Structures are given as C-alpha cells and as structure tokens.
Amino acid sequence: MTGTEQAQGDRGGSAYIDTSKPHPARMYDWWLGGKDNYPVDEEMGRQLVAMDPRIPAxxxxxxxxxxxxxxxxATTAGIRQFLDIGTGIPTEPNLHQIAQGVAPDTRVVYCDNDPIVLAHAEALLRSTPEGATEYIQGDARDPATILAEARKTLDFTRPVALSLVALLHFVPDEDGAYDVVRELVSALAPGSHLMLSHGTGEFTPDRARSAGxxxxxxxxxxxxRDRAEVVRFFDGLTLVPPGVTVADEWHPELGERTPPVGDGPLPIFGGVARKEQGRP
Structure with missing residues (x-):
C-alpha cells in the first residue's frame, strides 16, 4: 500500500495515515509478527535488524x-487505574486484559498520537462490564491535555499506574522528556506508580549510533539513554526492587521471559517505582 490512506476509528473520528514514511509503532508491530504495517515500515525494520539481529527479541x-x-x-500493588501513554498498535494480551484479568473493576485509559492506533481502538475498548477502558488521541509532549482527558475516566485522587513503555526513547531531551514525566507524575496521588521501559545504546554504542x-x-x-539517564526519570519516586534493570531481569518469575539471544544483555531497561506520601 502506498500514498495516504484514511483510517476510520470506532469513536466516530477519522485520521490520515501517512504510509510514505516509516513509523516506530508500525515497525514494532512488524518485529512482533503483526500485520498492521506497510512496506516502508518493513523496509526500515529490516535495515535495523541487519544492524542488530536481536531487535525482534x-x-x-x-x-x-x-x-x-x-x-x-494489579496484584502486589493493588492498582485499579492505569494510564497508558504511547499505547501502540494493539497486541494481545493488551494491558487492560491483564489488569482486568486480575481485578475486573480496573479502569484503563490508553493514549497515542498515531492514527493507526485510533483505527484499532475498538480492540482497546473491550472492557469487562465492571471496569472501563477509554482511548484518547494525544501526544506525550502535551501532558496537560492528556491529563485533562484522562480525568474523565480516572479518579486522580486515588492511585494510578502511569505506563510509559518504549515511549521516551522517542522523546529527546530538547523536547523536554524529563519535564513531561515530572508533570505527569505530579498529577498522581500518593500510592501511584510509574512503569517505564526504555531502549539503550549502553551495551552496543556503535550499533546504537548507526541506528540513530x-x-x-x-x-x-x-x-x-544509558541506565543512569533512565534512572533519572524516576527521581523523587521509590524504585521497586530490583530497580532499573535489563527488562528481562525485572521479576521474571511473574511471566514469560525472552530466551537469550546473542551475546550480552538485550538493550532495553525496565523499572517500576512508587510515589510516596508527601512527594510532589
């Protein structure tokens, strides 16, 4: 498919998908074996895999x-509200399916700025009767708008889990990446958590430069960013053990873990942290 195609969302809106340029969410979909991508995404995806064959892993x-x-x-922390920014193309199990599988009354708000995610929003809105799921179109660089929309579904006087998974490595420092996280976290009640994953070039800097x-x-x-720069996103929060670590080493006992691929750790960090009472 080439040119510009129109995606109709189940919310009644419409958006235009530019298929002449690759998009990170669609490349991610291709690496996962999905079908919601275009030749331009596959082309760049293959180029990146040629640089580092571990990227699909x-x-x-x-x-x-x-x-x-x-x-x-959802289990240990008892969170019943989630705000997921940078949702990406739906891939089961989606966040709400996991959380509502633990607690059916969980409420989830998804947010993304990619029109193709809007086109598939119906898959993100299949909530349990007891809970709720909502999708909003928004850009992470505009946290005030995201928070205003999310408040229509979530109660920010109660704990919320803020999910920023594989998002912030697309937000450079000059676009205020740390300020964005700080503004989002400041809106959360004590007992809330930040869940974050982030790609790194720390282990293979030459490959990272080529990819960049x-x-x-x-x-x-x-x-x-390197580990110290990723840890900085959690400033003012209490990291859940084992802290910021290679993503596969974060509580592997809780579910599936990616088999070892190649030499060295996979270049992605993950961490979860809690907002304590009295923290801004």
Missing part, C-alpha cells in the same frame, strides 16, 4: 516486561 522482551509489570501492579543515524535520516527522533 528486544520488542518481545518489552512486551513481556509490560505484561509482568502490569500483573505486579538511520532514524534521523527518516526524520524520526531517537534518544537511546
């Missing part, structure tokens, strides 16, 4: 981290 590890962290938040050049040539921002 990184995508799977990220999904597995999201599932384990969501399960921990390819993204830049396609006009896509890429900000692969």
């Amino acid at each position: 990184v995508a799977r590890a990220n999904r597995a981290f999201m599932q384990r962290a969501t399960r921990w938040l 050049d390819l993204y830049k040539a396609r006009s896509i921002d890429l900000a692969l």
